[in-house]
Amino acid sequence: MIHKSNQQYDRPSRANIFRHMLLLFVLLFTLPAFSSDAKVKGMRFWQSPDRTRVVLDLSDAVNANVFSLQSPERIVIDLPNTEFGLDLDAVTVTSDLVDKVRQSATTENQGIRIVLDLKSPAIVKTFNLKPYLEYGHRLVIDLTNNTNQKIPPKKSLAQLHVDNVIIAVDAGHGGEDPGASGYTKKQEKYITLALAKKLVTRLNKIDGITAFLTRDGDYYVGLHKRTFIARQQRAHIFVSIHADAFPNKKVKGASIWTLSNKRSNSEVGRWLASKANEDLLGVDDDLDLKQFDPQVAQTLVSLSLEYAVGSSIDIAKDVLSNLKSVSVLHSPHPRQESFAVLTSPGIPSILVESGFISNPNDEKNLSSINYQNKFTQALTSGLLHYIKNHPPEGTKFASLNSQKINHLVKSGETLSAIALSYGVTVNDIKSSNQLSGNLVKIGQVLQIPQ
Numbered sequence: 001m002i003h004k005s006n007q008q009y010d011r012p013s014r015a016n017i018f019r020h021m022l023l024l025f026v027l028l029f030t031l032p033a034f035s036s037d038a039k040v041k042g043m044r045f046w047q048s049p050d051r052t053r054v055v056l057d058l059s060d061a062v063n064a065n066v067f068s069l070q071s072p073e074r075i076v077i078d079l080p081n082t083e084f085g086l087d088l089d090a091v092t093v094t095s096d097l098v099d100k101v102r103q104s105a106t107t108e109n110q111g112i113r114i115v116l117d118l119k120s121p122a123i124v125k126t127f128n129l130k131p132y133l134e135y136g137h138r139l140v141i142d143l144t145n146n147t148n149q150k151i152p153p154k155k156s157l158a159q160l161h162v163d164n165v166i167i168a169v170d171a172g173h174g175g176e177d178p179g180a181s182g183y184t185k186k187q188e189k190y191i192t193l194a195l196a197k198k199l200v201t202r203l204n205k206i207d208g209i210t211a212f213l214t215r216d217g218d219y220y221v222g223l224h225k226r227t228f229i230a231r232q233q234r235a236h237i238f239v240s241i242h243a244d245a246f247p248n249k250k251v252k253g254a255s256i257w258t259l260s261n262k263r264s265n266s267e268v269g270r271w272l273a274s275k276a277n278e279d280l281l282g283v284d285d286d287l288d289l290k291q292f293d294p295q296v297a298q299t300l301v302s303l304s305l306e307y308a309v310g311s312s313i314d315i316a317k318d319v320l321s322n323l324k325s326v327s328v329l330h331s332p333h334p335r336q337e338s339f340a341v342l343t344s345p346g347i348p349s350i351l352v353e354s355g356f357i358s359n360p361n362d363e364k365n366l367s368s369i370n371y372q373n374k375f376t377q378a379l380t381s382g383l384l385h386y387i388k389n390h391p392p393e394g395t396k397f398a399s400l401n402s403q404k405i406n407h408l409v410k411s412g413e414t415l416s417a418i419a420l421s422y423g424v425t426v427n428d429i430k431s432s433n434q435l436s437g438n439l440v441k442i443g444q445v446l447q448i449p450q
């Protein structure tokens with residue numbers, strides 16, 4: 001009895017079915033319409049020498065449709081199920097290609113259309129970025145000049161300054177990629193650019209050296225593009241500048257990294273390496289890591305790197321010995337890691353970690369012009385020391401080296417008399433020949449510095 005009555009009771013009535021259908025309808029159609037509407041929260045323009053990057057901050061992933069239209073030239077960004085969460089008129093347009101940005105009517109239901117009016121035709125490339133650190137969903141639109149004219153290849157710096165040592169100075173991060181965040185939220189990308197600019201100025205004051213920046217403004221350059229630029233200019237040396245942050249604010253000091261195929265053993269080392277490679281996930285669309293079999297690629301790179309690895313360590317040692325008087329060293333020896341930015345076959349490369357901006361003192365120092373001057377002076381001296389001792393073939397420094405005079409010590413000669421006869425000091429001769437005392441022997445060959 002009880003059973004029967006229960007069965008009867010459980011059987012849905014027509015009214016019940018209707019109520020359930022209605023509820024289902026409400027859930028399926030009403031709720032998503034409210035919850036799935038994404039918002040455009042921000043819009044930024046980054047201009048680099050070869051492209052304009054437009055970034056839209058979105059509250060949710062949006063399946064955008066981006067295309068170009070002619071007469072007049074414009075780019076249309078259709079964002080379905082999206083609404084404005086910003087004032088387009090307040091967006092600053094810094095671009096060689098985009099004249100202005102405006103809203104337009106859209107045929108899409110519950111969507112918006114943003115139009116970029118162009119100064120000249122552009123090639124458009126677009127991709128989505130997933131939330132990363134403090135960033136949310138982003139839509140990236142890259143615009144490059146669509147000129148059909150063939151631009152004659154520019155001469156490289158090495159061709160323009162035949163006798164000079166060419167040094168590529170690479171300011172880490174930039175644009176949409178701020179890098180590490182400091183104790184008082186100072187961003188790494190500004191510190192690296194300030195240091196890089198100062199280093200280039202100092203190096204260019206030295207006769208026989210031409211230095212240049214891989215980026216000279218606040219925009220992002222892909223990791224492989226940086227080393228590509230260095231190769232294009234036929235750089236002899238590649239110096240990448242970074243600053244880092246670590247969860248423990250007590251961790252401090254500068255260190256120099258060189259390339260290696262070995263894995264790092266220290267905890268901080270592993271953490272830094274994983275961070276450096278995270279760069280790739282953040283903003284780099286130039287990289288297609290699946291393009292190569294990693295083992296084949298690594299073998300090829302390591303074969304051509306035999307020379308570069310050894311000389312990179314030599315540079316790192318010279319720079320470190322100059323840096324120790326200016327900065328606390330996080331590590332007194334060159335550290336080795338397989339950073340993507342250092343995989344520049346054939347070019348001796350170092351990565352300067354100028355300090356940990358998560359440490360209050362390091363952050364303060366690296367933001368001060370006085371310290372930046374001292375720091376870049378130490379880098380310059382270290383690089384110069386290396387170049388003088390290992391001058392690249394065909395450069396002024398190499399010919400200076402070949403002009404070195406050798407002096408054969410004869411009976412009755414003293415160090416001070418030899419120094420006097422060549423117009424150099426006793427200390428000059430001592431340091432060139434790594435002599436600790438003032439005694440010289442008959443038959444000894446001394447190098448006389450210029």
Ligand SMILES: [Zn+2]
Pocket residue numbers: 172173179180188242243244
């Ligand atoms: Zn960095």
